[in-house]
Amino acid sequence: MESQLYMPATIINRVRDLRAAKGWTQEELARAVGVSRQSINSIERNRYVPSLELALTFARVFACPTDEIFTLENPQ
Numbered sequence: 001m002e003s004q005l006y007m008p009a010t011i012i013n014r015v016r017d018l019r020a021a022k023g024w025t026q027e028e029l030a031r032a033v034g035v036s037r038q039s040i041n042s043i044e045r046n047r048y049v050p051s052l053e054l055a056l057t058f059a060r061v062f063a064c065p066t067d068e069i070f071t072l073e074n075p076q
Helices: 015-022 026-033 037-044 052-062
Strands: 010-013 070-073
Touching: 015 026, 015 037, 015 052, 026 037, 026 052
Parallel strands: none
Antiparallel strands: 010 070
8 A cells, every 4th residue: 555645636725715705805815814915816826835824824714624725636
């Protein structure tokens, strides 16, 4: 059995959807979590994977568990 620790994975996030559901701009979300608007844009476009600390901050701001915001796509 091969270890799944070394399998490449893609992180899927729902930041854009959750932000839109609140009616917030990227700038408003950026202020709420303490990062730049450019960081929010990069996260939403899957160009940047946030740190654990930032992921937990998103969970607090969106009032939902981190695994409802970020999930691992199963490698094929």
